[in-house]
């Protein structure tokens with residue numbers, strides 16, 4: 001008898017985005033003439049930088065000629081891209097990361113989902129609330145949690161991100177083994193200072209714990225005092241794995257390229273307490289289960305680091321940050337408190353008691369779609385997330401509507 005993985009039955013249905021879609025659909029059916037503006041999505045809207053498109057075309061032409069054709073590439077990524085990443089994203093910022101510590105992949109979603117395979121069944125996991133749902137759900141699937149009750153799974157240690165702590169959670173009171181962190185944060189838009197990250201690194205060192213650091217929104221950091229990578233913190237090479245993606249940096253959500261950094265010095269431990277390096281384990285997993293990102297896409301990603309590519313991706317991110325500034329100033333004028341929108345494409349707005357009620361009000365009276373914070377975790381109740389990923393025209397129109405409805 002083939003038995004099913006019953007841990008899947010514990011998963012709470014991904015209520016958030018399906019419920020939003022349902023409410024928008026119902027509203028549109030009743031009001032077909034109204035133009036709905038979507039500021040709820042976490043997807044980019046602007047085309048790829050010209051440097052990436054040019055590199056992509058050239059690489060496609062290479063595939064058309066026998067002399068330059070390429071078949072299977074190295075699963076970990078081509079050296080040209082791993083070198084460009086190590087030099088530009090790390091060494092240029094004083095972080096000691098070598099090219100062979102970079103694993104190129106087709107997404108940070110997959111990497112943050114798959115990394116948990118390297119750890120034992122019975123580890124204590126700390127997860128922020130509110131949070132990007134992938135970290136929790138993949139550990140539920142793997143059987144590392146109990147059942148859910150009142151929106152929280154038994155066995156997980158939730159790290160509350162609240163107004164009081166500026167949406168940067170405090171260190172846990174009980175010992176934990178695995179810690180998920182994401183800065184600049186989705187959904188709160190909060191950033192972590194050097195001192196705050198250093199405290200987490202010290203915690204991990206003292207507890208032989210591991211930090212999984214999701215830096216998908218690193219490119220949105222404009223404050224020169226904020227760290228872009230956890231490896232800018234002394235000692236992080238021994239206790240942290242970092243995830244990065246070209247999705248939000250350069251508009252690659254439909255193109256697919258990302259990478260994970262596993263330093264050779266980062267360790268996990270056997271039952272007896274012997275240290276085991278994670279780099280060879282991840283290398284083994286990656287080469288066994290993944291075929292590498294296609295050659296033309298890796299050339300497009302490499303172009304992000306050319307002088308033109310750097311200028312173009314910076315302009316692209318600046319464009320979204322311009323939208324974010326518009327959203328921030330409108331909401332500030334209307335008297336709302338918020339975080340994010342500076343160094344982040346997300347604005348996390350304090351709307352009072354009920355996220356869904358506020359969501360409905362904006363949908364029905366302003367035809368603007370946002371994301372109710374309650375969908376990201378218990379601590380998200382009373383907040384909505386507004387995304388800066390849209391055209392300037394749409395953001396301007398949405399803000400005019402909010403000014404009318406919320407004044």
Ligand SMILES: *Cc1c(COP(=O)(O)O)cnc(C)c1O
Nearest residue numbers: 107108109132186216245247258
């Ligand atoms: C968008 C996003 C990613 C990137 O995912 P990809 O699979 O690389 O597109 C990773 N983490 C968070 C928190 C995100 O919002």
